[in-house]
Amino acid sequence: MKIKKKDIEYVANLSRIELSEIEKETFVHQLNDILSYIEKLNRLNTETVKPMSCAIDVTNIFREDIVEPSISLEDTQLNAPAIKGVFFKVPKVIE
Amino acid sequence: MEYEVVVGLETHAELATVTKLFCGCSTKFGIEPNTQVCPVCLGMPGVLPVMNKKAFDYALKAAIALNCKIDEFTNFDRKSYYYPDLPKNYQISQNYYNLGADGYMDIHVNGLVSRIRIHNVHLEEEAGKLIHPEEVGADYSLVDFNRAGVPLLEIVSYPDMRNVDEVESYMQTLKKILLYTEVSDCKMQEGSLRFEASISLRKKGSEKLGNRVEIKNLNSMKSVLRALEYETKRQTDSLGRGETIDRETRLWDEVNEKSARMRSKEEAQDYRYFPEPDLLPVLVDRKWIAEIKETIPELPLAKKQRFMEVFKLSDYDTSLLVEEKVLADLFEDCIKILDRPKVFCNWIANDLLREVNEKKLDIHQLPVRPKQLAALVEMIEKGTISSTIAKEVFSEMILTGNDPQVIVEEKKLTQINDEGFIGAVIAKIISSNPSAIEDYKKGKKNALVFLVGQVMKETKGKANPKMVNELLQKKID
Numbered sequence: 279m280k281i282k283k284k285d286i287e288y289v290a291n292l293s294r295i296e297l298s299e300i301e302k303e304t305f306v307h308q309l310n311d312i313l314s315y316i317e318k319l320n321r322l323n324t325e326t327v328k329p330m331s332c333a334i335d336v337t338n339i340f341r342e343d344i345v346e347p348s349i350s351l352e353d354t355q356l357n358a359p360a361i362k363g364v365f366f367k368v369p370k371v372i373e
Numbered sequence: 374m375e376y377e378v379v380v381g382l383e384t385h386a387e388l389a390t391v392t393k394l395f396c397g398c399s400t401k402f403g404i405e406p407n408t409q410v411c412p413v414c415l416g417m418p419g420v421l422p423v424m425n426k427k428a429f430d431y432a433l434k435a436a437i438a439l440n441c442k443i444d445e446f447t448n449f450d451r452k453s454y455y456y457p458d459l460p461k462n463y464q465i466s467q468n469y470y471n472l473g474a475d476g477y478m479d480i481h482v483n484g485l486v487s488r489i490r491i492h493n494v495h496l497e498e499e500a501g502k503l504i505h506p507e508e509v510g511a512d513y514s515l516v517d518f519n520r521a522g523v524p525l526l527e528i529v530s531y532p533d534m535r536n537v538d539e540v541e542s543y544m545q546t547l548k549k550i551l552l553y554t555e556v557s558d559c560k561m562q563e564g565s566l567r568f569e570a571s572i573s574l575r576k577k578g579s580e581k582l583g584n585r586v587e588i589k590n591l592n593s594m595k596s597v598l599r600a601l602e603y604e605t606k607r608q609t610d611s612l613g614r615g616e617t618i619d620r621e622t623r624l625w626d627e628v629n630e631k632s633a634r635m636r637s638k639e640e641a642q643d644y645r646y647f648p649e650p651d652l653l654p655v656l657v658d659r660k661w662i663a664e665i666k667e668t669i670p671e672l673p674l675a676k677k678q679r680f681m682e683v684f685k686l687s688d689y690d691t692s693l694l695v696e697e698k699v700l701a702d703l704f705e706d707c708i709k710i711l712d713r714p715k716v717f718c719n720w721i722a723n724d725l726l727r728e729v730n731e732k733k734l735d736i737h738q739l740p741v742r743p744k745q746l747a748a749l750v751e752m753i754e755k756g757t758i759s760s761t762i763a764k765e766v767f768s769e770m771i772l773t774g775n776d777p778q779v780i781v782e783e784k785k786l787t788q789i790n791d792e793g794f795i796g797a798v799i800a801k802i803i804s805s806n807p808s809a810i811e812d813y814k815k816g817k818k819n820a821l822v823f824l825v826g827q828v829m830k831e832t833k834g835k836a837n838p839k840m841v842n843e844l845l846q847k848k849i850d
């Protein structure tokens with residue numbers, strides 16, 4: 279798989295990141311380098327290997343449905359770029 | 374050209390847990406905004422979600438009740454998209470594995486049973502709530518994250534519905550199943566139960582599905598049906614003009630009763646699903662499934678059919694009885710005390726529901742016990758009170774939860790069966806209504822009804838009506 283400039287533009291748009299032309303070029307090279315490195319794995323035969331999403335062999339970890347204290351409104355809003363009263367304030371959402 | 378309507382529904386139901394899906398924050402509704410949040414549900418860096426066992430059990434219960442196949446292995450995935458109500462910029466949901474798949478639900482439409490297939494049932498987290506300020510020209514929106522992370526069940530049907538009657542029955546039946554299994558409170562006005570519809574039209578007899586249009590922003594079952602009627606007409610008209618239907622998402626405008634294309638959806642969605650690395654897979658063994666099965670009560674449709682068969686009740690009466698599990702339970706408990714199915718059915722389906730509607734009572738908080746309702750019926754049968762008085766007693770029972778015997782005694786409502794007393798009242802009524810007597814003698818049978826009414830009025834409804842009738846007739850014939 280070869281990453282092209284339009285792939286970089288596509289994922290940048292999905293991630294809401296603005297990139298300069300120079301950055302796009304840089305990322306085309308870097309991502310292609312990463313992918314060709316990872317491609318080494320293709321040399322292995324994985325036909326009988328099940329897909330794995332978790333590196334440790336542990337399953338069924340749960341918590342009980344018991345209420346724990348939430349944090350204070352002050353702490354909640356501490357990192358917020360904009361607030362209005364008890365709310366977080368964001369640019370107008372259309373629809 | 375005749376078209377066939379093809380509808381599928383996506384249903385979201387908030388699960389009735391007291392805490393969120395991945396943290397211990399409360400799920401209570403209507404609390405001050407942003408006070409039921411923590412680093413986990415605010416999506417702070419470095420936090421780790423831990424699955425709520427009850428939420429998983431509830432999801433499993435719903436999937437089993439909807440006859441889904443449960444895979445032994447299940448896992449969760451990240452669905453990435455940017456929206457201000459989604460603090461992590463991804464939603465933990467299920468994509469590569471679903472908790473339940475290939476199920477079905479039977480629905481009743483005009484006395485016939487249709488089977489609607491369920492594509493899948495899966496578990497995910499709720500988003501927060503966006504508030505749009507009412508002030509004109511406001512250039513901002515507000516976010517409340519109290520709802521973010523509340524466990525949400527998504528139920529996806531196959532496009533198996535062919536008309537609005539089926540859609541309505543599907544929504545009602547599904548709601549009843551979720552209520553009977555107690556996995557969700559299904560309060561549509563609080564958003565705990567929401568529907569999204571997809572609809573396409575195809576030529577009658579054709580197998581090929583047309584382009585489907587998704588409709589969002591449907592706030593009630595009524596808006597689902599309205600929106601589908603609108604969309605059917607819009608698509609029929611478009612096709613009639615030789616136009617093609619675009620695959621798109623439309624927003625329903627409840628006030629103006631029309632739908633409009635959703636702008637943000639013009640660019641194709643790419644959620645880039647990948648397995649959630651912060652959660653561990655879940656293995657569901659047979660023992661677990663069997664344990665959950667044990668907790669599923671008899672479901673409404675099965676209950677309705679049993680009531681019709683065993684108690685010989687009508688389709689209409691039984692549908693009222695099974696509407697709420699508490700009513701069906703009350704009915705069955707009464708029958709265990711006194712075997713009068715039809716009588717109790719009438720009390721519950723007619724009188725009780727009327728009182729509940731008139732007095733705006735909460736059906737889950739009614740103080741009346743099966744033993745009391747049975748006692749009331751016995752008092753009528755024994756002639757202690759008339760059926761008219763019984764209704765008066767009942768409307769007090771349903772408010773206070775007092776025993777009918779106590780109410781009758783306190784209000785001195787016992788039926789008068791004393792022939793001498795009734796005879797005296799009749800004599801009085803006859804002498805003060807000579808014209809009615811004359812009418813009766815001329816052959817107007819209605820006059821008798823009038824006279825009986827007068828006697829009942831005079832005795833405040835307490836005279837034994839049968840006795841009044843007989844004595845009166847004897848006297849004037």
Ligand SMILES: [Zn+2]
Nearest residue numbers: 396398411414
């Ligand atoms: Zn939380």
